[in-house]
Amino acid sequence: MYKNLVNKKKYTIKDIADVLGITPSAVSKALNDHPRISKKTKGAVIEVAKSLNYQPNYLATALRKGKSNLVGVIIPRAKSNFFSSVVEKMEEVLNENGYNVIMTQSNESYEKECRNINALLFTQVDGIIASIANETTKLDAYHKIKSRGIPLILFDRGDNNLEVDYVGIDDYKSSQMVVEHLVDQGCKRIAHIAGFNQSPIYRNRILGYKDALVKYNLPVDDNLIIESNLRITDGQRIMKQLLNSPTRPDAVYAAGDLAALGALQVLKEENIKVPDEMALVGFSNEPFTSFVTPSISTVNQHNSEIGRIAAETFLKRMNHPLKEMTLNKIILEAELIVRDSSNRLT
Amino acid sequence: MYKNLVNKKKYTIKDIADVLGITPSAVSKALNDHPRISKKTKGAVIEVAKSLNYQPNYLATALRKGKSNLVGVIIPRAKSNFFSSVVEKMEEVLNENGYNVIMTQSNESYEKECRNINALLFTQVDGIIASIANETTKLDAYHKIKSRGIPLILFDRGDNNLEVDYVGIDDYKSSQMVVEHLVDQGCKRIAHIAGFNQSPIYRNRILGYKDALVKYNLPVDDNLIIESNLRITDGQRIMKQLLNSPTRPDAVYAAGDLAALGALQVLKEENIKVPDEMALVGFSNEPFTSFVTPSISTVNQHNSEIGRIAAETFLKRMNHPLKEMTLNKIILEAELIVRDSSNRLT
DNA sequence: TATTTATGTTCAATCGATTGAACAGTTCTT
DNA sequence: AAGAACTGTTCAATCGATTGAACATAAATA
Numbered sequence: 001m002y003k004n005l006v007n008k009k010k011y012t013i014k015d016i017a018d019v020l021g022i023t024p025s026a027v028s029k030a031l032n033d034h035p036r037i038s039k040k041t042k043g044a045v046i047e048v049a050k051s052l053n054y055q056p057n058y059l060a061t062a063l064r065k066g067k068s069n070l071v072g073v074i075i076p077r078a079k080s081n082f083f084s085s086v087v088e089k090m091e092e093v094l095n096e097n098g099y100n101v102i103m104t105q106s107n108e109s110y111e112k113e114c115r116n117i118n119a120l121l122f123t124q125v126d127g128i129i130a131s132i133a134n135e136t137t138k139l140d141a142y143h144k145i146k147s148r149g150i151p152l153i154l155f156d157r158g159d160n161n162l163e164v165d166y167v168g169i170d171d172y173k174s175s176q177m178v179v180e181h182l183v184d185q186g187c188k189r190i191a192h193i194a195g196f197n198q199s200p201i202y203r204n205r206i207l208g209y210k211d212a213l214v215k216y217n218l219p220v221d222d223n224l225i226i227e228s229n230l231r232i233t234d235g236q237r238i239m240k241q242l243l244n245s246p247t248r249p250d251a252v253y254a255a256g257d258l259a260a261l262g263a264l265q266v267l268k269e270e271n272i273k274v275p276d277e278m279a280l281v282g283f284s285n286e287p288f289t290s291f292v293t294p295s296i297s298t299v300n301q302h303n304s305e306i307g308r309i310a311a312e313t314f315l316k317r318m319n320h321p322l323k324e325m326t327l328n329k330i331i332l333e334a335e336l337i338v339r340d341s342s343n344r345l346t
Numbered sequence: 347m348y349k350n351l352v353n354k355k356k357y358t359i360k361d362i363a364d365v366l367g368i369t370p371s372a373v374s375k376a377l378n379d380h381p382r383i384s385k386k387t388k389g390a391v392i393e394v395a396k397s398l399n400y401q402p403n404y405l406a407t408a409l410r411k412g413k414s415n416l417v418g419v420i421i422p423r424a425k426s427n428f429f430s431s432v433v434e435k436m437e438e439v440l441n442e443n444g445y446n447v448i449m450t451q452s453n454e455s456y457e458k459e460c461r462n463i464n465a466l467l468f469t470q471v472d473g474i475i476a477s478i479a480n481e482t483t484k485l486d487a488y489h490k491i492k493s494r495g496i497p498l499i500l501f502d503r504g505d506n507n508l509e510v511d512y513v514g515i516d517d518y519k520s521s522q523m524v525v526e527h528l529v530d531q532g533c534k535r536i537a538h539i540a541g542f543n544q545s546p547i548y549r550n551r552i553l554g555y556k557d558a559l560v561k562y563n564l565p566v567d568d569n570l571i572i573e574s575n576l577r578i579t580d581g582q583r584i585m586k587q588l589l590n591s592p593t594r595p596d597a598v599y600a601a602g603d604l605a606a607l608g609a610l611q612v613l614k615e616e617n618i619k620v621p622d623e624m625a626l627v628g629f630s631n632e633p634f635t636s637f638v639t640p641s642i643s644t645v646n647q648h649n650s651e652i653g654r655i656a657a658e659t660f661l662k663r664m665n666h667p668l669k670e671m672t673l674n675k676i677i678l679e680a681e682l683i684v685r686d687s688s689n690r691l692t
Numbered sequence: 693t694a695t696t697t698a699t700g701t702t703c704a705a706t707c708g709a710t711t712g713a714a715c716a717g718t719t720c721t722t
Numbered sequence: 723a724a725g726a727a728c729t730g731t732t733c734a735a736t737c738g739a740t741t742g743a744a745c746a747t748a749a750a751t752a
Contacts, residue, residue, distance in 0.1 A: 010494075014739095024740095025703080025739090041700075057739070058470050059737085063403070063739080065740075079425075079431075084424040100448070100469055101450070115441065119446045288634045291607055360709095370709075371734095383730070410711090
């Protein structure tokens with residue numbers, strides 16, 4: 001029984017045509033609901049197609065139509081709740097519109113990112129939605145995408161020189177909100193575990209942080225701004241460094257939740273009271289920020305909203321390929337989530 | 347300058363042929379290093395291809411060769427560190443062998459899983475590597491894959507009735523190790539927050555747990571075995587239930603780390619000392635298990651190893667499609683990681 | 693009845709690359 | 723110098739589906 005199924009050949013429109021004694025083109029047109037094909041024929045074709053369990057060969061259609069209905073998505077890490085939530089929503093929206101998603105990870109590596117881009121272009125994707133790896137400084141691979149003439153949409157990690165559509169949050173303003181909150185809590189010396197200044201989002205977070213300090217008449221001390229990859233170990237290392245500095249801060253704002261977690265671990269080891277001796281805020285609202293003790297204050301980036309908008313922007317580009325649409329730069333407001341690690345008032 | 351690039355049409359082998367005054371077939375053969383093409387021609391073709399920035403049309407090649415070089419991967423959730431690590435390794439191995447990976451998520455939903463399978467089959471993937479959603483009981487979609495005659499490899503979440511290759515860990519033995527460890531710690535009443543018995547891995551964990559209890563002359567109390575989806579909220583709910591039961595346990599073994607986390611949160615709220623009053627062990631070695639306080643003991647499943655073996659199994663199947671290979675059932679030994687939540691000895 | 697119009701289907705080319713067979717030209721044998 | 727043996731390239735069919743033009747038949751109109 002199964003053996004039979006396994007050995008069953010794949011059926012083509014020609015097989016359907018043979019059964020009915022008509023031509024493949026009639027079958028094709030029937031399946032595509034062409035107006036010049038009679039209802040009777042359409043019905044018969046559909047019936048035979050069903051009974052043979054016919055599945056169109058996507059490759060042939062794609063070749064003929066010059067369209068693969070595949071969208072490539074490149075994210076730095078699937079492990080990150082932020083990125084996987086964004087992609088989840090993208091997938092949903094794109095599937096609804098007849099596209100399938102090929103998702104690849106760069107692992108923050110420039111080299112892997114290039115490989116992924118090449119693989120996606122090779123696969124003839126109709127467009128690419130990406131978030132740039134931290135390591136990346138040369139954008140040649142992204143220029144290659146543009147030169148292919150397919151839509152390229154960036155989210156979260158963008159680049160100003162690359163003239164493409166972008167969706168992200170207002171990092172500058174988010175940083176200001178964080179600092180404002182910490183000032184409200186009575187913090188006077190706020191350190192910033194920053195991402196690398198080369199990346200626009202981290203640059204904006206640094207800028208927002210600095211400008212907010214100025215706004216509240218707090219001194220900007222460059223020793224309190226330390227750039228890193230924002231991994232757990234970076235958070236640990238930098239926290240230790242900050243604790244040993246002659247001008248120990250009373251608050252730490254990390255541009256990423258993992259770094260905040262690392263920092264928290266060190267603070268707990270050193271028995272420093274959080275938030276009273278040291279307030280702590282992270283960024284991204286990774287689930288673990290609410291699990292750990294004390295729970296970590298953080299910034300919520302509206303993950304699915306970003307995914308939805310990025311997908312919709314792609315669809316818009318596909319549907320108006322000729323019209324020289326102006327660039328879409330969509331900046332969402334983020335939301336500060338205050339938790340125990342920075343809440344001195346309760 | 348860029349405008350020019352953007353409008354540049356995609357070049358085909360015909361364009362290369364025209365430049366050199368030879369035929370497309372000669373170009374194709376030159377690019378594929380056919381022995382009957384002269385070195386001179388090959389060199390010239392490669393040079394022109396480079397200068398035109400020629401990229402072969404994958405769809406055409408795939409159509410002609412009847413092979414897409416795409417592997418579909420279906421995982422329940424990308425957010426899970428276990429699954430994303432597995433896929434990361436798969437991607438690495440498959441990329442090295444000329445395959446690209448299309449990764450999709452089922453979100454544990456039967457319906458989404460079916461949709462994903464259909465999308466992958468439609469995309470003409472050369473094979474599918476999957477881990478079955480918790481919700482799934484009907485395997486018709488998986489039978490459909492088999493009936494297409496392409497390799498299907500399952501990992502972690504498999505099914506015995508589906509006769510396909512499988513890679514996973516020894517869940518039965520892992521459970522025994524956990525119970526053994528808890529017994530060593532002096533626990534007498536060990537509860538099990540279980541996954542649904544319908545899924546082989548959870549069934550095996552339940553069996554291993556029961557058999558180990560018997561082995562150590564501990565009573566098997568069905569009230570202490572509670573099946574669930576193993577989400578955080580499930581862990582919370584079940585822990586509360588266990589605490590209120592007349593026969594409160596002194597240890598909890600959760601078949602998933604999220605459930606263990608939920609349980610831990612309740613224990614902390616109730617000020618129950620972990621591990622002294624209640625020892626706790628989870629499953630999967632999700633990163634957060636080491637972050638939280640106390641850190642949670644858990645079982646490490648050798649994520650990348652599973653990914654590597656699954657990918658290699660797929661490659662084996664592809665390379666020997668005719669030979670009726672016997673089924674590969676690869677069962678790895680898992681490793682118990684003892685952390686604070688169950689370590690009473692320190 | 694002749695002629696237009698509508699309807700239903702077939703024909704043939706096409707998307708881009710691949711591949712075995714065929715062909716032409718060169719070199720080597722004897 | 724005639725045939726064998728290579729070498730390098732072209733020819734033509736193919737993968738499966740699509741699509742505008744062409745054709746044939748039936749129905750409607752004049």
